[in-house]
Each structure stands twice: as structure tokens, then as C-alpha cells.
Amino acid sequence: MKLRKISVAAAAALVLSLTATACGDDNNDSSRTGSGSGKKIRVGIKYDQPGLGLKEPDGSFSGFDVDVATYVAKELGYEPDQIEFIETKSSDRENALARGDVKFIAATYSITDERKQKVDFAGPYLLAHQDLLLNQDSDIVDGTDLNGKKLCSVAGSTSAQSVKSKIAPKAQLKEYSSYSECIAALKSGAVDAVTTDDSILAGFAAQEQYKGQFKLAYLKLSNENYGIGVKKGDTATVDKINEALKKMVSDRAWDQALKDNFGLAYSYDPSSKIGVVKD
Numbered sequence: 363m364k365l366r367k368i369s370v371a372a373a374a375a376l377v378l379s380l381t382a383t384a385c386g387d388d389n390n391d392s393s394r395t396g397s398g399s400g401k402k403i404r405v406g407i408k409y410d411q412p413g414l415g416l417k418e419p420d421g422s423f424s425g426f427d428v429d430v431a432t433y434v435a436k437e438l439g440y441e442p443d444q445i446e447f448i449e450t451k452s453s454d455r456e457n458a459l460a461r462g463d464v465k466f467i468a469a470t471y472s473i474t475d476e477r478k479q480k481v482d483f484a485g486p487y488l489l490a491h492q493d494l495l496l497n498q499d500s501d502i503v504d505g506t507d508l509n510g511k512k513l514c515s516v517a518g519s520t521s522a523q524s525v526k527s528k529i530a531p532k533a534q535l536k537e538y539s540s541y542s543e544c545i546a547a548l549k550s551g552a553v554d555a556v557t558t559d560d561s562i563l564a565g566f567a568a569q570e571q572y573k574g575q576f577k578l579a580y581l582k583l584s585n586e587n588y589g590i591g592v593k594k595g596d597t598a599t600v601d602k603i604n605e606a607l608k609k610m611v612s613d614r615a616w617d618q619a620l621k622d623n624f625g626l627a628y629s630y631d632p633s634s635k636i637g638v639v640k641d
């Protein structure tokens with residue numbers, strides 16, 4: 363299919379000046395297990411978002427969030443084989459952190475004031491925008507065409523919330539638990555559009571099995587600043603992750619991860635890079 367490249371303003375980590383982490387970590391939470399070489403860290407990602415967080419058929423993981431999470435984990439002292447990736451769906455993220463199921467979450471997780479009441483965030487490390495994915499022959503051109511249409515998004519996402527509150531309050535919103543279910547519904551004609559971040563939609567559209575099937579509307583309906591979610595109050599980990607993100611940007615691993623994962627579907631325009639690492 364002809365998937366037009368979309369440009370994205372990619373936000374590097376807005377790393378706050380670090381305060382000393384002399385208070386250290388609490389090593390008692392269940393998201394980290396064992397000690398010495400047998401220790402593990404549990405990290406929340408998405409399992410079904412190509413280019414971002416994907417569990418491959420062979421059980422390995424790929425995507426930009428996976429690469430960011432792997433880099434961050436290394437900076438926290440964990441090699442790739444010491445990471446246990448746990449699926450954290452959009453509606454599970456706050457609870458997974460509160461329960462201590464995972465040490466941190468890198469899962470297309472937008473930083474919002476509402477979420478900041480429940481979790482802390484490091485970053486942001488990428489800027490995406492809410493958009494629409496449509497079938498090629500769709501006549502929907504903008505948000506005003508959506509009222510009365512069947513629109514799919516995911517429960518617990520900023521995308522679903524903004525449909526209800528501003529983008530298309532009169533659309534028939536179907537909230538599934540994952541974007542892959544929405545994509546299947548779009549393919550079958552059960553819904554007229556899928557809405558979420560352009561980064562996610564582009565990743566699906568670029569999949570071999572969907573070639574020629576879908577198109578993006580390129581509406582930039584919002585700014586979605588992806589952060590790394592951490593348990594509320596764990597400022598030591600937030601500080602360490604911000605340091606790791608800053609390093610990832612400065613040693614170019616971040617650019618490389620972007621190229622590796624969004625090469626086909628999602629072009630990164632360096633001139634639109636808005637997130638400047640702050641020392």
C-alpha cells in the first residue's frame with residue numbers, strides 16, 4: 363500500500379535537574395526479584411502495537427517502547443535477559459504500577475494531569491498525535507464527519523476520552539481492550555474508523571497483511587507526550603529514568619531506535635524535534 367509518511371515531532375526527554383538519590387530505592391517491591399545475576403526487573407509494555415510494543419510469534423519483543431525500556435533497564439542495572447516484559451493494556455496501567463506488578467511502564471503512555479494524580483512520569487520521550495485510521499475507500503475527511511459514525515478506540519486511553527469529550531461526542535464509540543481488536547473491526551467493516559495516536563495507527567497500517575487497506579487522516583487531533591510511568595512517589599526511579607533518557611538521546615541510541623522502528627511508516631523530522639534535553 364502507499365502509506366504516506368507522517369512526520370512526527372519527537373520529543374526528547376525533558377530531564378529535570380537531578381537531585382541526589384541518596385535515599386535510594388526500595389528493594390522490597392515485587393516488580394524486582396532476586397539478587398545478583400539472578401535478579402529480574404518487570405517492565406510494562408503493549409503486546410499488540412507494531413513498531414511500538416509487540417510480542418512476536420517466537421516470544422521475543424520489538425518496538426520503539428521496547429527499545430526505550432531495554433535501554434532504561436540497562437541504566438538501572440538490568441541486562442536484556444533480566445527483563446520480564448509484562449503486558450499492560452491501556453486501562454491496566456495505573457493499577458499495575460500501584461500494585462507494584464511492574465517497575466516502570468513504557469507503553470505509548472501519555473503524560474496527563476489526570477494520570478499524574480495516580481502515577482509519576484519520567485520523560486517525555488516522544489510526541490505523537492491523535493488521528494484516525496480509515497479504510498481506503500472511506501469518505502470521512504475530518505472530525506466533523508464522525509458524528510453518527512462507528513468509531514473504535516481503547517478503554518482507558520486518552521483517545522477514547524477525547525472522542526467523548528470533544529472530537530465526536532455524537533459518534534458511536536466502541537471501546538475495546540486493545541487496538542488490534544479495533545483494527546480487526548475496521549477491516550471487517552464493523553466500525554468506520556479507529557482513533558488513537560498516529561504512531562500506533564501508522565504501525566498497524568504498515569503491516570504486510572494490511573497493505574493497501576487503510577489510510578491515515580492526518581488530523582493531529584491532540585498532542586500525546588509519551589512518558590515512562592512509575593509508581594506514585596518513587597521519585598528516585600523517576601530521576602534515574604530521566605537520566606537514562608537523557609543519555610539515550612545524547613548517545614544517539616534514541617534516534618537509532620526511532621529509525622529502526624518507524625523507518626517504513628513513521629518518518630521522523632529532526633527539524634520538528636521539540637524536546638530539548640535540559641541539564
Ligand code: GLU
Binds near residue numbers: 452472518521558586
Ligand atoms: N497515548 C494514548 C494514551 O496513553 C493512547 C495510546 C494508548 O492507549 O496507549 O492513552
